[in-house]
Amino acid sequence: MTRLSPLFRETMRSALIGGAAALLLALVGMVESFRERFIISGWFNVGQVLFLVPIWYAIYTTLRRFPEENRKNTLLAAFVGGAVGSFPLVLLLLLGSVINLRAMFVNASPMLYRILTFNQGLGLGIFLLIFVAALFGLTAGAMLQLPQRWRRALIQGLIWVFVVGLMRDLILTVTNRWGPLAPIFRSIFATNGLTPVGGILLFLIITGLSYRRQQKNASPKKPLDSKARWIVLAGVALVFIFLPQILGLYFSEILDNVMMYILMGLGLNIVVGYAGLLDLGYVAFFAIGAYTTGVLTSPELNAQPLTYWQALPFAMLISMISGVILGLPVLKLRGDYLAIVTLGFGEIVRLLVLSDWLRPWLGGTQGIQLIAQPQIGNLVLKSQVQLYYLFLVGVATVVFIAWRLKDSHIGRSWMALREDEDVARAMGINHVTTKLLAFATGALFSGIAGTIFAAKLTSVYPHSMNFLVSINVLALIILGGMGSIPGVFVGALVLIGAPELLREFAEYRYLVYGALLVAMMIYRPEGLWPEARRRLELHEEEEGPATDALSPSPTE
Amino acid sequence: MLRTRLRGVTLTDIVVWLIGIVILVGMIWGSVATIRLGKYSPSTWTDLIVTGLALGGVYALIALGYTLVYGILRMINFAHSEVFMSGAFTATFAATGLVSLGWWDRFPILSLLIVLVVAAMVSATVAFLVERVAYRPLRNAPRLVPLITAIGASFFLQYTFRGLYGSGLKGYPEMALFKGEVVLLGIRFFKTQLVVIVGAILMMIVLYVIVQYTKVGKAMRAVSEDKDTAALMGIDVDRTISTTFVLGGASAGIAGILYLLLFPVAHFFMGFIPGLKAFTAAVLGGIGNVPGAFLGGIVLGLLESVGPSLFLDGLGIPAAYQLKDAIAFTVLVFILIFRPSGILGERLTETKV
Numbered sequence: 037m038t039r040l041s042p043l044f045r046e047t048m049r050s051a052l053i054g055g056a057a058a059l060l061l062a063l064v065g066m067v068e069s070f071r072e073r074f075i076i077s078g079w080f081n082v083g084q085v086l087f088l089v090p091i092w093y094a095i096y097t098t099l100r101r102f103p104e105e106n107r108k109n110t111l112l113a114a115f116v117g118g119a120v121g122s123f124p125l126v127l128l129l130l131l132g133s134v135i136n137l138r139a140m141f142v143n144a145s146p147m148l149y150r151i152l153t154f155n156q157g158l159g160l161g162i163f164l165l166i167f168v169a170a171l172f173g174l175t176a177g178a179m180l181q182l183p184q185r186w187r188r189a190l191i192q193g194l195i196w197v198f199v200v201g202l203m204r205d206l207i208l209t210v211t212n213r214w215g216p217l218a219p220i221f222r223s224i225f226a227t228n229g230l231t232p233v234g235g236i237l238l239f240l241i242i243t244g245l246s247y248r249r250q251q252k253n254a255s256p257k258k259p260l261d262s263k264a265r266w267i268v269l270a271g272v273a274l275v276f277i278f279l280p281q282i283l284g285l286y287f288s289e290i291l292d293n294v295m296m297y298i299l300m301g302l303g304l305n306i307v308v309g310y311a312g313l314l315d316l317g318y319v320a321f322f323a324i325g326a327y328t329t330g331v332l333t334s335p336e337l338n339a340q341p342l343t344y345w346q347a348l349p350f351a352m353l354i355s356m357i358s359g360v361i362l363g364l365p366v367l368k369l370r371g372d373y374l375a376i377v378t379l380g381f382g383e384i385v386r387l388l389v390l391s392d393w394l395r396p397w398l399g400g401t402q403g404i405q406l407i408a409q410p411q412i413g414n415l416v417l418k419s420q421v422q423l424y425y426l427f428l429v430g431v432a433t434v435v436f437i438a439w440r441l442k443d444s445h446i447g448r449s450w451m452a453l454r455e456d457e458d459v460a461r462a463m464g465i466n467h468v469t470t471k472l473l474a475f476a477t478g479a480l481f482s483g484i485a486g487t488i489f490a491a492k493l494t495s496v497y498p499h500s501m502n503f504l505v506s507i508n509v510l511a512l513i514i515l516g517g518m519g520s521i522p523g524v525f526v527g528a529l530v531l532i533g534a535p536e537l538l539r540e541f542a543e544y545r546y547l548v549y550g551a552l553l554v555a556m557m558i559y560r561p562e563g564l565w566p567e568a569r570r571r572l573e574l575h576e577e578e579e580g581p582a583t584d585a586l587s588p589s590p591t592e
Numbered sequence: 593m594l595r596t597r598l599r600g601v602t603l604t605d606i607v608v609w610l611i612g613i614v615i616l617v618g619m620i621w622g623s624v625a626t627i628r629l630g631k632y633s634p635s636t637w638t639d640l641i642v643t644g645l646a647l648g649g650v651y652a653l654i655a656l657g658y659t660l661v662y663g664i665l666r667m668i669n670f671a672h673s674e675v676f677m678s679g680a681f682t683a684t685f686a687a688t689g690l691v692s693l694g695w696w697d698r699f700p701i702l703s704l705l706i707v708l709v710v711a712a713m714v715s716a717t718v719a720f721l722v723e724r725v726a727y728r729p730l731r732n733a734p735r736l737v738p739l740i741t742a743i744g745a746s747f748f749l750q751y752t753f754r755g756l757y758g759s760g761l762k763g764y765p766e767m768a769l770f771k772g773e774v775v776l777l778g779i780r781f782f783k784t785q786l787v788v789i790v791g792a793i794l795m796m797i798v799l800y801v802i803v804q805y806t807k808v809g810k811a812m813r814a815v816s817e818d819k820d821t822a823a824l825m826g827i828d829v830d831r832t833i834s835t836t837f838v839l840g841g842a843s844a845g846i847a848g849i850l851y852l853l854l855f856p857v858a859h860f861f862m863g864f865i866p867g868l869k870a871f872t873a874a875v876l877g878g879i880g881n882v883p884g885a886f887l888g889g890i891v892l893g894l895l896e897s898v899g900p901s902l903f904l905d906g907l908g909i910p911a912a913y914q915l916k917d918a919i920a921f922t923v924l925v926f927i928l929i930f931r932p933s934g935i936l937g938e939r940l941t942e943t944k945v
Binding site: 060063064065066139140141142143312314316364365366368369372373375376377379380381383384387388390391392393468503507510511514543544545546547549550551552553554557558561 | 602607608611667668685688689725726729730733735736737738739740741743744745746747748749750751752754755756757758864868871872909914915917918921922924925928929932
């Protein structure tokens with residue numbers, strides 16, 4: 037055989053790409069930082085997952101495109117592919133043993149080499165690495181030999197073990213308060229990650245359950261009737277009301293953060309999701325809300341400081357007005373120019389706040405301290421749990437408004453403008469008021485988040501108002517699904533909540549967000565919890581024959 | 593005649609124009625006041641102008657990447673600022689390496705060439721990969737979609753390079769050859785400024801020639817006019833688009849070195865502000881237009897270096913230099929609102945803008 041068959045060629049190629057991805061993850065330092073985060077205590081840590089799974093995934097997706105190949109060839113290709121996939125890492129090890137890569141790549145440390153060689157020294161370690169990678173490749177090939185139902189169940193089981201192992205701290209803190217049930221959970225966890233027995237048990241249980249469930253769910257899902265929907269909603273509301281009690285004090289800080297981002301996400305969801313106006317300077321309104329509260333209530337800048345509740349209407353009003361002021365000039369712009377102008381606007385606001393020029397009024401780089409906290413009767417809301425309820429009231433109000441707006445006249449106009457501005461205008465929609473209302477509503481919600489933020493910290497600094505906040509909010513609504521209200525909750529929990537639980541993750545947060553934005557747009561542009569109309573819009577082209585060649589071919 | 597023109601004017605137009613006029617009056621008022629105060633000597637002004645020219649040259653080179661890509665794909669390559677950063681950041685390592693080898697001052701021209709090639713290659717590779725991974729699969733998607741991936745790619749690159757090279761500042765070594773000043777036509781230049789200006793002009797000429805007079809350039813212009821027709825004429829569209837990204841990336845890498853000559857510190861976030869300003873420059877000159885990028889870069893560089901002292905000092909604003917970025921972004925906002933086609937640009941139809 038002088039030429040490799042397409043099966044082999046493709047598998048080698050994508051295994052190398054997977055290996056390159058693994059190399060990148062190793063060099064940015066993720067493999068090393070996650071070495072202490074065990075999935076199964078003592079056996080398997082997240083660092084190893086990070087450099088083996090890219091290779092596995094590359095082989096798995098490639099082999100899936102060759103369903104007709106015979107079993108022997110597939111398994112062989114998988115095994116050899118796994119070995120080939122480890123070559124970039126092997127190259128790193130060999131190079132690293134000759135020259136000091138650390139002068140350039142700060143993370144090419146001896147610790148990384150030890151992880152990659154499974155602590156076995158260079159010679160044996162490289163052999164071991166190639167062998168383990170090849171075995172991983174082989175499992176990818178073997179998995180494809182299973183019937184689809186088993187394969188899905190296995191993948192479910194693996195994902196659950198991974199997530200449960202990762203979320204050990206959260207799960208233990210919560211279940212420790214469950215009295216008689218607590219020891220069960222304590223027994224499956226080790227000091228970090230799951231115990232081997234616990235992991236295997238969990239894997240078996242989940243795999244079994246999901247195997248059975250697939251059998252039952254053969255018929256398509258029925259949509260909930262309205263009564264059931266109300267019950268679900270009431271359940272969700274109850275969970276949110278008792279969330280601080282369920283999770284305990286330890287997590288209230290994280291919860292406050294999540295709620296703040298939900299509030300902002302709901303606002304941006306109106307601007308980007310409903311009306312289709314990509315606003316990258318969204319943090320500006322957050323800043324305006326926070327600073328208005330600060331200026332009005334802080335005795336530092338103000339001879340007669342107002343209380344929080346007195347300042348709140350002003351902050352809301354000023355946020356809305358600034359939304360209109362931004363909206364007015366950009367009415368004619370579309371798409372990417374709009375994004376850039378809003379980005380510029382956000383930067384201008386930040387630079388003005390930072391400047392010495394406005395220092396007497398806005399505090400310059402020092403920020404504003406001594407901001408009033410909200411007070412009800414004699415009760416000052418200052419603990420994190422109390423502020424959580426303030427956020428919750430804000431979120432509940434805003435969710436209600438957003439939900440009612442969605443199917444209202446104005447909501448439909450927003451969506452019409454999003455789908456086709458020219459047609460919408462021809463149909464008699466006043467694009468000026470409609471767009472301005474979107475900007476004003478979005479700005480209002482963000483402003484409210486800003487005021488609570490100011491009250492929570494009792495101080496505001498220009499440095500907390502940077503572009504990254506806008507990106508956080510954008511990433512969370514895209515993950516959840518643009519235009520979808522539950523999507524905002526999902527996005528905020530995953531992108532804001534989860535990173536706070538994994539300390540190692542903080543450093544790589546924006547790296548992952550960036551990759552996530554790209555991946556979501558390519559593979560699932562409608563988000564994790566899509567809004568029905570949006571999904572139709574994004575997939576309407578794929579139904580036509582013209583773009584079939586471009587869309588990834590579904591094999592299952 | 594006047595009546596027909598006035599019919600299309602709405603309240604929002606009036607408001608926008610009012611804001612514009614207020615800012616313009618403020619600028620003129622400030623300039624007059626500054627000049628009457630006589631706080632700055634003529635030589636200070638020429639210094640500021642020279643600084644502005646050098647800065648403008650760098651912006652122009654980065655702007656070229658935006659312009660070429662926008663011309664061909666009608667999308668803002670948000671990640672271009674990170675392409676610039678990747679080249680510059682890598683170049684500091686190459687330069688430090690050459691210093692420790694002792695080549696930096698012994699063979700300055702050779703060292704400079706090596707650094708230039710390294711920067712251009714890294715930037716071109718990054719640009720190529722971004723197009724291949726993040727933009728190509730989405731070429732027929734709704735317009736918002738590639739913009740979001742561009743933002744994603746930008747953040748991914750920023751934090752990848754932070755992970756690879758560390759989050760600290762990295763100094764770019766000074767070269768003995770470029771130390772000191774020269775006087776040319778009675779104007780005082782730092783040698784680095786002169787190198788930057790000359791280098792930028794040379795690069796612009798090279799790129800202009802490539803786009804206008806070579807076969808690749810012709811293919812690029814054809815694809816930019818109409819992708820489908822170009823494909824029918826036997827042009828490999830994917831390949832041409834890749835070439836465009838590589839070309840834009842290489843020039844961003846070289847811009848990275850020139851930028852380091854002016855501000856000799858590299859870090860992972862260094863691309864964001866120059867990138868945004870270069871985009872402003874591209875729009876200012878007329879996006880999709882190579883000489884326009886140059887003109888826009890120079891104008892923006894001048895506005896930024898002269899502007900704070902000229903417009904704002906006279907208005908009694910303290911520490912006006914802090915607002916130089918605000919001036920650039922105000923220019924960005926207003927150019928996009930009033931004349932999105934730029935100074936040299938054709939009047940683009942609404943669908944193109």
